[in-house]
Amino acid sequence: MFSCSIKSQIELWNKPDVNLSTLTAVNSENDKGRAFLSFLRANNVQFKTVAKNLTYLIEMQKQQPLRGFRASNSFSTFHHSYHNFEDIITTFSSWCQQYRDVCKLMKIGKTHENRPILAATIEKENSNQKKSVLIECGIHAREWIAPAICMCIFQTLLQNQQNLEHHTFHMVPLLNPDGYAFSWRSQRLWRKNRRVNARNPRCSGVDLNRxxxxxxxxxxxxKDACxxxxxxxxxxxxxESKALRNFILNTAKxxxxxxxxxxxxxxxHPHGYTRRKPPNAKNLNALAKRAVKNIKRNRGRSYKSGQTSSILYLSSGGADDWAFAKAKASLSYTIEGRDNGNYGFMLPQNQILPAxxxxxxxxxxxxxENKNS
Ligand SMILES: [Zn+2]
Structure with a gap:
């Protein structure tokens, strides 16, 4: 199927996981796409068409929920729509300023195209011993739901400060601003950053999570720049990766x-780069299972959990594996949010809050649960 998809210039949104359970391919409306669909039928591969008009879905994502409704940085309406890079950093900074008794804003780096990479520490000063937690979003440009989730968790932390009794939170809401801005203005499905690759100027970008x-x-x-x-x-x-590394090692710890x-x-959870289990695999696994159970019980959605290399695929150079192995975070999780491939990266705006x-x-x-164990 892979070689057929490549011949037909069909873009695959995900690599099949180890169970070959789901695969999402796009561009199936042109001639080459139709050839790909014929290939699937001829080989008895089950498939369903979830969106016939991708351009329409892309436009829907950029629209404000109400006609004439201006982008708003107010807490009540911000999460009703996706926001561009400028909106996100302006709002992130202004919310942090509003709650400056618990929030400290930092610029942790600058991208190839000179955009700032922002972070915030959300911390309440009292006598409790605090454990430090890092939440990172938006390393992959096209995953618009990721920075949207960070913004919504940011609001939760600022407004419900009982969450700060035992933990100090460090947040990077948008680690790949150049890629994100590019996915708004030019290629919606862009994944990497925007490095100009000197040896291969035809192909830009590095996958920051490698x-x-x-x-x-x-x-x-x-090693192929394309x-x-x-x-x-x-x-x-x-x-971008250097900024996160330094922030983790020097500030967040x-x-x-x-x-x-x-x-x-x-x-x-780790490892993603090897099938070897980490020493605390049992704990990592048990906590993830509790999370899955709680989501199911409270929201009715089914998530899966496990070691990255056994339920997804092997990949090296990931931020989660690095934080776990090199920065000594004893818990490290990658959370792949909604959905299961129906909309994929085009998750509608009314799913931001549930996600x-x-x-x-x-x-x-x-x-x-980790505190209790
Ligand atoms: Zn990703």
Whole structure:
């Protein structure tokens, strides 16, 4: 199926997982797409068409929910729609300023195209010993739901400060601003950052989630600059991955890290770069299972959990594996939010809040259950 999809220039949104359970392909409306569909039929591959008009879905994502309704940075309406890069950083900064007794804003780096990478520490000063938690969103440009989830969790942390009794939170709401801005203005399905690759100027960008210094570029990553999973010329070659590394090592020093992606409804933990189990696999697994159970019980949605390399695929250079192995975070999770492939990266705006609620249930379950164990 892979070779047929490549011949037909069909874009695959995800690699099939180890059970070959779901695969989403796009561009099936042109001649080449129709050839791909014939191939599926001829080989008795079950499939369903979930969206005939991708352009329409893309336009819907950029629309404000009400005609004439201006982008708003008010708490009550912000999460009703997706926001561009400028809106996100302006709002993130202004909310932090509004709650400056608990929020400290930082610029942790600058991208190839000179955009700032922002972070915030949300912390309440009292006598409790606090554990440090990092939440990172938006490493992959096209996963618009990820920064939207960070913004919504940010609001929760600022307004419900009982969450700060036992934990200090560090948040990077949009780690790949250049890629994100590019996905708004030009290619909606762009994944990487916007590095100009000197040796291959035809193909831009590095997959930031393959650029961390953990088994660098050995598996599930490519040295080809044109690949979607190009690892970059060397580990931490990119300003974005370097910014997160330095923030984690020098400021956050987290015991738990959460890396928010889409899509697939998965709560997965190290290792991703090897099938070897981490020493605390049992605990990582048990906590993820509790999170899955709580989401199901409270929201009725089914998520899956497990070790990345066993339920997804092997890949090296990931931020989660690096934080776990090199920055000594004892808990590290990648959460692939909604959905299961029906809309994929085109998740409608009215699913932002439900998607965020599910991720927040996962994070708060893992943190509170770990405290109790
Ligand atoms: Zn991703």
């Amino acid at each position: 650029n961390f210094d953990i088994n660098f570029c050995r598996v599930g990553a490519s 690949s979607e999973v190009y690892c970059g010329p060397f580990a931490f070659s990119e300003p 987290p015991y738990a890290t959460f890396h928010i992606h889409s899509y697939g409804q998965l709560i997965i 965020c609620t599910e991720v927040w249930i996962a994070i708060s379950t893992i943190l509170s």
